[in-house]
Amino acid sequence: MNPPTTASPPTAAPTAPADAPxxxxxxxxxxxxxxxxxxxxxxxxxxxxxxxxxxxxxxxxxxxxxxxxxxxxxxxxxxxxxxxxxxxxxxxxxxxxxxxxxxxxxxxxxxSVAHPMAAVAATARIAPGCLLAAHCVVGPAAVLGEGSVVNHTAVVDHDCRLDAWSHVAPGARLGGGVRVGEAALVGSGSTVLRGLRLGAGCVLGAGAVLLEDLPDDARWAGVPARPTRDAAA
Ligand SMILES: CC(C)(COP(=O)(O)OP(=O)(O)OC[C@H]1O[C@@H](n2cnc3c(N)ncnc32)[C@H](O)[C@@H]1OP(=O)(O)O)[C@@H](O)C(=O)NCCC(=O)NCCS
Missing domain, CATH: 3.40.50.20 (Rossmann fold)
Structure with missing residues (x-):
């Protein structure tokens, strides 16, 4: 049998009331x-x-x-x-x-937009303007600042804090109590050990494993994560 040419969701989305925004x-x-x-x-x-x-x-x-x-x-x-x-x-x-x-x-x-398949703890606090993509996990007592993004399958564990306009890319994992500074990017598939701090504006490369705090505006990558050659120059 030929595969279907269009995909359809497994269940119909709920219908909003006529006076919904x-x-x-x-x-x-x-x-x-x-x-x-x-x-x-x-x-x-x-x-x-x-x-x-x-x-x-x-x-x-x-x-x-x-x-x-x-x-x-x-x-x-x-x-x-x-x-x-x-x-x-x-x-x-x-x-x-x-x-x-x-x-x-x-x-x-x-x-804020949270996909119905995002798993968000009841005690997480989500500021306006956030995106929680499908299959992400936001743990208990996590705090998401304004305009922050938790992308597909990313894990933001208990007590993490994302400052405003930060982005946890698809598949990244933050251990408990991690703090991500304003407008920082945690790259796809990276891992941050619990309790670490990533400074404002910093970038952690795709696939990195972070074992220590990142200063503001740092650009680190690799396993374990180190400054990229450009950033270190
Ligand atoms: C780490 C990163 C920020 C580096 O970007 P950059 O400063 O433009 O660096 P370059 O592409 O010039 O590469 C610099 C060096 O780092 C290496 N490098 C780049 N990305 C790397 C990564 N993720 N892991 C390991 N090494 C990496 C390059 O091979 C290069 O090595 P060299 O100096 O030995 O040649 C970027 O590659 C990255 O991973 N960004 C995150 C992307 C992401 O996850 N986006 C989310 C989309 S939703």
Whole structure:
């Protein structure tokens, strides 16, 4: 038998009430697609729209049924609507969130999006604007700062703290009590031993194993993680 040409979810997403807000996912790239997919699966919003500054994307679809708007079109959206900024690069995500809230999205609430298949402890605290992708785990008493991302299958264990606009990439694992500084990136498939601190703006490379604290703006990779040659120069 031929494989099916289109995939369908195993269960239908719940339907939002007619007076539920709209959601605008800002960023019509791959990360935006992950966020829009998670938002559709939630069934928490009446409709999901996308928005991007790239003119060539306007009027197209990010996912089936998710139309890409221009930023100017946000001013005409019916209230209420919520905004989720979905840009993978941490500094761009922070910059756009600040710019939109000072401009086109001044009346919108910043929304977190958690895929229904994200496992989030009841005692975790999630600030506005976060993305929790499918199959991630956020343990008890973990704290996620504004606009932070826990991507597919990443584990943020008990008592971890992610500062604002940080990103734990797919498959990364943080032991208990790890602190990730503002706008830091924990690379795909990396492991951070419990209790360590990663400074603001630092990058831990894909697949690294971190055994000691990382200073601000450091760029480390490898097993065990060490400064990359560029960063050390
Ligand atoms: C570690 C990283 C930040 C280095 O980026 P960079 O500073 O641009 O470094 P370069 O690509 O110039 O590589 C510098 C050196 O580090 C090595 N290197 C790069 N990435 C590495 C990694 N993940 N593990 C081990 N070594 C790595 C390169 O081979 C190179 O070695 P050399 O100096 O012996 O030639 C980057 O490769 C990385 O892993 N980023 C994380 C990506 C990620 O997980 N994104 C999440 C997407 S959702």
């Amino acid at each position: 709209l959601l605008v996912v800002f960023g019509a790239g791959g990360h935006g697609r992950v966020a829009a997919d998670a938002a559709l699966a939630c069934g928490r919003w009446r409709a999901v729209l996308a928005c991007d500054r790239r003119e060539d994307l306007w009027g197209g679809e990010l996912l089936p049924g998710v139309t890409v708007l221009s930023p100017a079109a946000l001013r005409d959206l019916p209230q209420p609507w919520e905004l989720h900024v979905a840009i993978g690069d941490n500094l761009s995500r922070r910059r756009e969130a600040l710019a939109l809230r000072a401009g086109e999205a001044a009346r919108a609430t910043l929304a």
